[in-house]
Amino acid sequence: MGKTITIDPVTRLEGHGKITIHLEEDGSVRESFFHVTQFRGFEKFCEGRPFAEMPSLMARICGICPVSHLIASAKACDALLAVRVSDTGANLRRIMNLAQFVQSHALSFFHLASPDLLLGMDADPASRNIFGVLDAHPSIARDGIRLRKFGQQVIERLGEKRVHPAWIVPGGVSAPLDTKVRELILAELPEMKEIARRTLAWYKKAYRAFEAEIATFANFPSLFMSLASPRGELEFYDGQLRMMDAAGNVIHGNIESNRYHEVIEEAAEPYTYLKFPYYKPMGYPRGFYRVGPLARLNVVEQCGTPEADREFREFQQLQEGAISSSFHYHYARLIEILHSLERMEQLLDDPAILNKRVRAVAEPNNLEGVGVAEAPRGTLIHHYKIDEHGLIEWVNMIIATGHNNMAMNKGVTQVAKHFVQGREIAEGMLNRVEAVIRTFDPCLSCSTHAVGQMPLEIDIMDAQGEVIRRVVRGAP
Amino acid sequence: MSVLQEVKTLTINGREASARGDETILEIAREHGIFVPTLCHLHGLSPVGGCRLCLVEVEGANRLLPACTTRVGEGMVIRTDSDRLKGYRRMILELFLSERNHTCSVCVSNGYCELQSLSRDAGITHVRVPYRYQRYTVDASHELFVADQNRCIMCTRCVRVCEEVEGAHTWDVQGRGIEARLISDMNESWGDSDSCTSCGKCVQVCPTGALSEKGKSVAEMSKRKQFLPYLTLMRDKWK
Numbered sequence: 001m002g003k004t005i006t007i008d009p010v011t012r013l014e015g016h017g018k019i020t021i022h023l024e025e026d027g028s029v030r031e032s033f034f035h036v037t038q039f040r041g042f043e044k045f046c047e048g049r050p051f052a053e054m055p056s057l058m059a060r061i062c063g064i065c066p067v068s069h070l071i072a073s074a075k076a077c078d079a080l081l082a083v084r085v086s087d088t089g090a091n092l093r094r095i096m097n098l099a100q101f102v103q104s105h106a107l108s109f110f111h112l113a114s115p116d117l118l119l120g121m122d123a124d125p126a127s128r129n130i131f132g133v134l135d136a137h138p139s140i141a142r143d144g145i146r147l148r149k150f151g152q153q154v155i156e157r158l159g160e161k162r163v164h165p166a167w168i169v170p171g172g173v174s175a176p177l178d179t180k181v182r183e184l185i186l187a188e189l190p191e192m193k194e195i196a197r198r199t200l201a202w203y204k205k206a207y208r209a210f211e212a213e214i215a216t217f218a219n220f221p222s223l224f225m226s227l228a229s230p231r232g233e234l235e236f237y238d239g240q241l242r243m244m245d246a247a248g249n250v251i252h253g254n255i256e257s258n259r260y261h262e263v264i265e266e267a268a269e270p271y272t273y274l275k276f277p278y279y280k281p282m283g284y285p286r287g288f289y290r291v292g293p294l295a296r297l298n299v300v301e302q303c304g305t306p307e308a309d310r311e312f313r314e315f316q317q318l319q320e321g322a323i324s325s326s327f328h329y330h331y332a333r334l335i336e337i338l339h340s341l342e343r344m345e346q347l348l349d350d351p352a353i354l355n356k357r358v359r360a361v362a363e364p365n366n367l368e369g370v371g372v373a374e375a376p377r378g379t380l381i382h383h384y385k386i387d388e389h390g391l392i393e394w395v396n397m398i399i400a401t402g403h404n405n406m407a408m409n410k411g412v413t414q415v416a417k418h419f420v421q422g423r424e425i426a427e428g429m430l431n432r433v434e435a436v437i438r439t440f441d442p443c444l445s446c447s448t449h450a451v452g453q454m455p456l457e458i459d460i461m462d463a464q465g466e467v468i469r470r471v472v473r474g475a476p
Numbered sequence: 477m478s479v480l481q482e483v484k485t486l487t488i489n490g491r492e493a494s495a496r497g498d499e500t501i502l503e504i505a506r507e508h509g510i511f512v513p514t515l516c517h518l519h520g521l522s523p524v525g526g527c528r529l530c531l532v533e534v535e536g537a538n539r540l541l542p543a544c545t546t547r548v549g550e551g552m553v554i555r556t557d558s559d560r561l562k563g564y565r566r567m568i569l570e571l572f573l574s575e576r577n578h579t580c581s582v583c584v585s586n587g588y589c590e591l592q593s594l595s596r597d598a599g600i601t602h603v604r605v606p607y608r609y610q611r612y613t614v615d616a617s618h619e620l621f622v623a624d625q626n627r628c629i630m631c632t633r634c635v636r637v638c639e640e641v642e643g644a645h646t647w648d649v650q651g652r653g654i655e656a657r658l659i660s661d662m663n664e665s666w667g668d669s670d671s672c673t674s675c676g677k678c679v680q681v682c683p684t685g686a687l688s689e690k691g692k693s694v695a696e697m698s699k700r701k702q703f704l705p706y707l708t709l710m711r712d713k714w715k
């Protein structure tokens with residue numbers, strides 16, 4: 001009879017996840033699944049609320065990336081109002097989003113991933129964390145802490161509150177930029193860029209030691225999706241969606257965000273609350289795709305800032321066509337940190353950033369609105385419908401971890417097949433299964449947003465496909 | 477001189493004070509810079525003594541008395557700040573918080589709410605009683621304003637300002653106890669109300685985010701109560 005090993009919960013992830021590994025008679029891995037067992041039902045409890053509350057309500061989905069939800073939500077509300085946000089308003093939102101990229105990527109890279117990279121995947125789990133890094137490699141840990149703090153401070157300074165800023169509102173932002181805040185941020189940027197540069201320089205040597213992981217960490221052909229500017233540059237705030245195939249060809253470009261549902265469909269599986277979005281023309285499950293830092297750097301033709309572009313061209317040398325190993329999410333994240341800092345500097349250098357017209361005011365003019373933005377973890381879609389009084393009637397969200405759902409499952413299977421042999425499961429192998437998930441930097445509490453009508457079923461199966469144990473919860 | 481205008485002498489928190497006979501304990505406390513928390517009371521509206529937050533101890537009285545509706549008396553010895561009172565006030569606030577969904581962080585009045593600031597001052601970090609609130613539908617049918625009963629504390633300031641100052645009597649209360657709720661006209665949606673003059677006074681006197689201006693985002697709904705003292709002054713002057 002086959003044996004099922006369950007690793008639960010995955011440590012060092014935001015929220016909770018569960019992985020099941022299905023074994024064959026001989027103990028080899030047949031298949032693995034990454035389950036999301038936590039759900040928060042945000043879409044449901046937004047119903048009936050005035051739409052203007054949505055950005056702040058949505059920012060509560062996630063304490064790690066509140067700004068991304070704020071932005072996607074505010075953009076969906078802009079669409080409801082049918083207003084065009086002023087350039088300054090949009091650029092101020094951009095700056096906050098870039099700060100969010102810096103802090104979130106710093107958290108993912110330094111706090112969550114660097115212990116594996118620096119101390120080794122098989123190091124004692126008690127010290128395989130940011131404190132262990134602080135002991136063994138204090139300068140790297142300090143850089144990470146400094147960088148994250150900078151990002152958080154920019155958000156705090158702009159929004160006057162660190163975790164859940166209410167500054168981004170439908171129609172723009174609620175207050176113009178303070179000259180002093182601009183000076184403060186600009187003064188710190190050179191030091192931050194220096195940190196980004198030296199981290200990249202170090203990482204470009206360090207990653208070569210992880211050939212086995214690069215070869216096995218969700219390394220397979222897939223589609224990639226992200227926003228891009230009309231010129232094909234990185235664009236976290238606006239732009240159009242692009243779908244790219246594994247060979248590196250844009251197979252679907254210029255997808256206006258409000259038409260996302262023409263190319264993306266969501267499938268449901270009984271064993272998880274998380275839905276499985278796929279590229280419609282290719283069908284389910286063949287049309288699975290990845291989003292996030294790696295996807296963005298695959299999809300765009302350039303970053304659009306000088307230093308990041310130099311790094312980007314080097315990054316592109318990794319592989320012909322689209323870069324397929326999810327291990328390189330880490331590398332892509334570092335390039336995006338550099339890009340975010342450069343872009344922030346460009347936007348702040350422009351005197352127009354101090355303009356006072358930062359908010360467009362209107363009544364709702366559309367009953368349906370879509371907002372799409374790039375979050376640190378990938379494309380984030382908010383889609384609302386309101387009644388004639390402006391109360392929310394229906395909400396759909398597709399979140400980065402959702403887009404990456406299928407790729408993560410495949411990744412877990414791939415790693416498990418390579419590292420888990422027989423019945424003996426050593427700590428190091430389990431760590432690698434977790435680590436592959438971590439390259440995607442999933443934020444689990446926010447990605448399980450469907451309310452409990454969907455059945456949650458966990459089947460434990462032996463090699464004959466016999467269910468030896470079934471846990472069912474929340475069936476309709 | 478009527479009896480009510482006679483001067484009374486009394487002690488409040490150990491301090492000697494004198495007051496006119498038609499003054500309330502709350503008024504004399506405020507005159508002496510003594511803070512007594514209130515929610516249903518609003519200067520310019522008739523007092524109802526509904527929220528019980530302003531309860532004070534009066535020596536010789538066999539129960540606590542609401543400062544907002546109790547007239548001063550000769551020789552009264554009043555305490556407004558005993559530990560017993562603080563404990564009761566805290567419990568009252570917790571009961572308010574448990575009766576409706578007061579999630580401050582996503583409320584339009586976050587940062588401007590009287591319930592919130594009183595709770596913060598009382599040091600409330602959690603609610604010790606079970607939450608009893610049900611879900612109320614938000615009424616956004618009015619073209620300018622939104623009524624969100626989920627944030628209502630039944631202080632009835634809106635009811636009183638609408639009747640006593642605006643003279644429209646659009647608002648009233650239906651039901652009792654935890655089932656009590658605000659209704660406009662004959663329980664129609666606010667947008668269909670014939671009596672509502674869209675003056676907005678109810679919104680401005682509402683201590684929480686229950687009544688707000690349409691389109692306000694979270695933490696944007698600060699209330700402007702300044703109009704009320706002016707209107708009441710004018711009203712009393714021409715009466």
Ligand code: FES
Pocket residue numbers: 513514515516517524525526527528529530531542543544545
């Ligand atoms: S203020 Fe006195 S009872 Fe409410």
